[in-house]
Amino acid sequence: MAVTLASELTLPCGAVLSNRIAKAAMTEGMATPDGRPTHELERLYGIWSDGGAGMLLSGNVIVDKDHLERPGNVVIDREPDEDMKRRLASWAKGATRGGNHFWAQISHGGRQTQKLVNPHPKSSSDVQLALPGGQFARPTPLTREEIADLVNRWAIASRALKEAGFTGVQIHGAHGYLISQFLSPRVNLRSDEYGGSLENRARFLLEIVAAVRAAVGPEFPISVKLNSADFQKGGFDFGDSLQVVKWLEAASVDLIEISGGTYEQPKLLGVSGMEDEEKQNVAPSTLAREAYFVDFAKAMQAEVSVPLMVTGGFRTRAAMEQALDSGAADVIGIGRPMCVDTDAAARLLAGETQLARYEDRLDLLPDWLAFLKRFQMVKAINSFAGIYWFYEQLWLLGHQGRTDPDLSMFKAFRTLEARNKRIMKERTAGAA
Numbered sequence: 057m058a059v060t061l062a063s064e065l066t067l068p069c070g071a072v073l074s075n076r077i078a079k080a081a082m083t084e085g086m087a088t089p090d091g092r093p094t095h096e097l098e099r100l101y102g103i104w105s106d107g108g109a110g111m112l113l114s115g116n117v118i119v120d121k122d123h124l125e126r127p128g129n130v131v132i133d134r135e136p137d138e139d140m141k142r143r144l145a146s147w148a149k150g151a152t153r154g155g156n157h158f159w160a161q162i163s164h165g166g167r168q169t170q171k172l173v174n175p176h177p178k179s180s181s182d183v184q185l186a187l188p189g190g191q192f193a194r195p196t197p198l199t200r201e202e203i204a205d206l207v208n209r210w211a212i213a214s215r216a217l218k219e220a221g222f223t224g225v226q227i228h229g230a231h232g233y234l235i236s237q238f239l240s241p242r243v244n245l246r247s248d249e250y251g252g253s254l255e256n257r258a259r260f261l262l263e264i265v266a267a268v269r270a271a272v273g274p275e276f277p278i279s280v281k282l283n284s285a286d287f288q289k290g291g292f293d294f295g296d297s298l299q300v301v302k303w304l305e306a307a308s309v310d311l312i313e314i315s316g317g318t319y320e321q322p323k324l325l326g327v328s329g330m331e332d333e334e335k336q337n338v339a340p341s342t343l344a345r346e347a348y349f350v351d352f353a354k355a356m357q358a359e360v361s362v363p364l365m366v367t368g369g370f371r372t373r374a375a376m377e378q379a380l381d382s383g384a385a386d387v388i389g390i391g392r393p394m395c396v397d398t399d400a401a402a403r404l405l406a407g408e409t410q411l412a413r414y415e416d417r418l419d420l421l422p423d424w425l426a427f428l429k430r431f432q433m434v435k436a437i438n439s440f441a442g443i444y445w446f447y448e449q450l451w452l453l454g455h456q457g458r459t460d461p462d463l464s465m466f467k468a469f470r471t472l473e474a475r476n477k478r479i480m481k482e483r484t485a486g487a488a
Contacts, residue, residue, distance in 0.1 A: 091131025232318025
């Protein structure tokens with residue numbers, strides 16, 4: 057029988073997804089300055105829950121308030137107090153009102169924490185992010201004691217989320233955040249048991265998985281988001297990724313989301329970074345022209361049986377169902393289209409053939425300056441500014457229950473920058 061978008065999926069732990077569409081994790085920036093969920097987050101996820109996806113993934117839930125991915129992240133870095141428990145439970149209730157799963161993506165920014173948040177970030181080693189603009193400071197290597205504490209925080213957060221009514225968790229091990237920093241031989245220069253060989257570099261991730269499984273039990277879904285590759289010279293490559301997937305399968309992980317890239321090489325956005333992309337030894341297909349990481353997942357499926365989710369670039373129903381039916385993916389992740397068309401999943405299940413490509417309409421530069429995009433730095437800035445446009449659509453959904461497809465990219469960029477500064481000012485004042 058052919059696998060379609062409407063097919064159920066039974067995970068290794070026994071949980072069942074009602075269909076093969078997942079709302080991919082996208083950062084929201086709607087928590088209180090001290091990291092608590094808000095009514096705006098409830099409204100946003102309630103709208104998505106009504107939209108037909110079998111599973112929703114939250115944006116980054118951070119395990120260290122000093123290492124945010126961005127201002128406005130939800131933070132669970134200790135046992136939650138009664139107010140936090142109520143807020144988490146209310147968020148989970150709204151986000152599951154359509155009968156779908158709602159999983160929390162748990163993360164730590166590491167060296168990808170902006171100076172605005174923390175001028176003294178921690179990472180696997182002291183390798184600074186190679187991006188222009190001075191927004192990221194040189195990190196300090198984590199001690200063994202700090203690593204053990206972070207492993208425990210992932211477990212604390214997972215248990216709290218389960219008790220609040222979330223139906224699963226995802227450990228974020230991709231996109232250059234802290235776990236990804238440990239996995240990368242380019243960033244992880246440690247000489248202890250957490251550095252050197254791939255087995256050592258994966259130790260932090262596997263310790264987190266074990267701690268989370270002990271905290272939530274055998275029947276609660278645990279997912280990991282993992283890079284297929286960093287696409288950087290000397291970085292985490294596909295061979296490394298395949299081996300880590302095998303270890304994760306053995307460690308009772310229920311779903312692995314295959315992605316790729318870092319802030320330095322933002323392959324997750326479908327664009328190139330400041331340096332040349334490091335090619336990987338994976339056979340290309342025509343399907344990969346639409347879905348960036350589907351060929352990596354297909355190569356993995358030949359060697360593992362753990363369900364795989366693929367996110368990044370999918371826009372046509374034909375490509376999604378081809379990926380499912382060919383065995384290249386078990387779950388299709390959809391991100392940016394759902395920032396505007398919140399019922400995209402329901403539309404696809406009803407037979408719609410293609411989702412809108414809003415990103416194709418966005419440009420920070422006027423036409424007469426388009427020639428500047430020949431330069432990699434300008435091209436990268438333009439791409440990141442485009443992401444701010446989608447952030448603003450989420451803010452409008454959460455605060456007003458609407459979107460603004462006609463919003464200018466420049467206005468979105470300026471508005472978000474001002475809001476981030478205001479949140480950090482309020483956060484600092486609250487901590488004083």
